[in-house]
Amino acid sequence: AQKVTQAQTEISVVEKEDVTLDCVYETRDTTYYLFWYKQPPSGELVFLIRRNSFDEQNEISGRYSWNFQKSTSSFNFTITASQVVDSAVYFCALSEAGTTDSWGKFQFGAGTQVVVTP
Amino acid sequence: NAGVTQTPKFQVLKTGQSMTLQCAQDMNHEYMSWYRQDPGMGLRLIHYSVGAGITDQGEVPNGYNVSRSTTEDFPLRLLSAAPSQTSVYFCASSYSGSLGDTQYFGPGTRLTVL
Numbered sequence: 171a172q173k174v175t176q177a178q179t180e181i182s183v184v185e186k187e188d189v190t191l192d193c194v195y196e197t198r199d200t201t202y203y204l205f206w207y208k209q210p211p212s213g214e215l216v217f218l219i220r221r222n223s224f225d226e227q228n229e230i231s232g233r234y235s236w237n238f239q240k241s242t243s244s245f246n247f248t249i250t251a252s253q254v255v256d257s258a259v260y261f262c263a264l265s266e267a268g269t270t271d272s273w274g275k276f277q278f279g280a281g282t283q284v285v286v287t288p
Numbered sequence: 289n290a291g292v293t294q295t296p297k298f299q300v301l302k303t304g305q306s307m308t309l310q311c312a313q314d315m316n317h318e319y320m321s322w323y324r325q326d327p328g329m330g331l332r333l334i335h336y337s338v339g340a341g342i343t344d345q346g347e348v349p350n351g352y353n354v355s356r357s358t359t360e361d362f363p364l365r366l367l368s369a370a371p372s373q374t375s376v377y378f379c380a381s382s383y384s385g386s387l388g389d390t391q392y393f394g395p396g397t398r399l400t401v402l
Contacts, residue, residue, distance in 0.1 A: 215393035274385030278330035
């Protein structure tokens with residue numbers, strides 16, 4: 171079963187609009203980490219943020235912000251005042267405590283394609 | 289630091305051919321892994337290694353072999369390529385593979401099997 175669900179396949183916005191990417195995860199562990207990665211058209215995967223399950227504070231980094239809610243098992247990502255350079259595929263990933271054997275394994279969502287037009 | 293490097297960037301194979309995708313990192317990371325990326329499926333773990341001499345299978349290991357003779361290198365071998373192995377392959381590394389370690393990815397290899 172998919173442990174990380176990114177239900178939005180593609181989101182298209184016009185520059186300066188805000189865009190929110192949804193990430194819903196599933197785990198039985200109380201200790202886990204969540205990640206967001208960006209994949210621009212050039213293809214590489216760029217790390218954006220890491221959040222552990224005990225830290226529910228929202229985080230803001232420039233135009234990026236993240237809303238972590240354990241009650242709804244969600245870790246949503248908002249880009250404020252989007253720019254063309256934000257056009258990319260964004261992946262959410264989960265790393266669970268489970269056993270020590272599973273620590274390094276990431277479960278990725280299917281990704282959300284963001285298209286920002288001028 | 290070059291980070292995680294992968295070669296080649298693109299490759300076309302015929303069914304049944306073999307090849308090795310190269311991956312190297314210069315960050316002295318213990319943990320390395322290989323993922324494949326397919327449309328609509330995100331990234332799926334093929335094999336991983338927690339240190340030199342130690343490898344294990346991930347979610348989709350069939351058709352792939354790995355070895356880890358040094359800390360720096362983690363090659364992925366396709367013994368007999370099949371069209372189902374057409375994908376983009378990413379190598380990643382992290383400091384120790386401990387819970388919460390961030391994985392850093394290479395630029396990817398786009399493989400087409402005809």
